Amino acid sequence: MSTGFSNDYSGAAEALRDFYIRSHRTLDKLMAGEGASLARNKMLGHIERNSPVRAADLATAFGFAPRTITEAIDALERDGLVQRTGDISDRRVKHIALTAAGKEVLRASEPVKKTFIDGLFAALEEEEIATLTRVLGKLNGRLAELEESYSAQAASAATAAGAMDEPAGKRGRRKD
DSSP: OOOSOSSOOHHHHHHHHHHHHHHHHHHHHHHHTTTOOHHHHHHHHHHHHHOSBOHHHHHHHHTOOHHHHHHHHHHHHHTTSEEEEEOSSOTTOEEEEEOHHHHHHHHHHHHHHHHHHHHHHTTSOHHHHHHHHHHHHHHHHHHHHHHHHHHHHHHHHHHHHHHHHSOGGGTTOOOO
């Protein structure tokens, strides 16, 4: 759909979105045979590389809300792929580590992922892969700038909204 603007990026944005969704769905279908999905594979891989981890570590690494991570860990634990163990120095902390079954699912799903990626990128010449890598790196850099800018704007708006909620006569007054 064209907006009539001279810089209409909708075609590129749609193509990027469609590629992401189709490749994700296809890879999920392939990995399902190994008891995994792309999301599970990423989480299991992160846990294996950084084990033991806390739910807070996973939330930070993946940028998800703590509740979302808790639900994902619950599902992995229910399927016997991870286990939670208490921290002896802080009973509030639970460490998450892969079980033998979790290691096996990760071991079995990694070659599926690699074969899929190799097959997908076989459509491109090395120069095209280098260009794609450079362009996506540039877009990711710009995205990081925008995220930072939008976060700063949201924080400023929240601060301004909080100041506007204060009664005028109370601003600047100290409580004794």
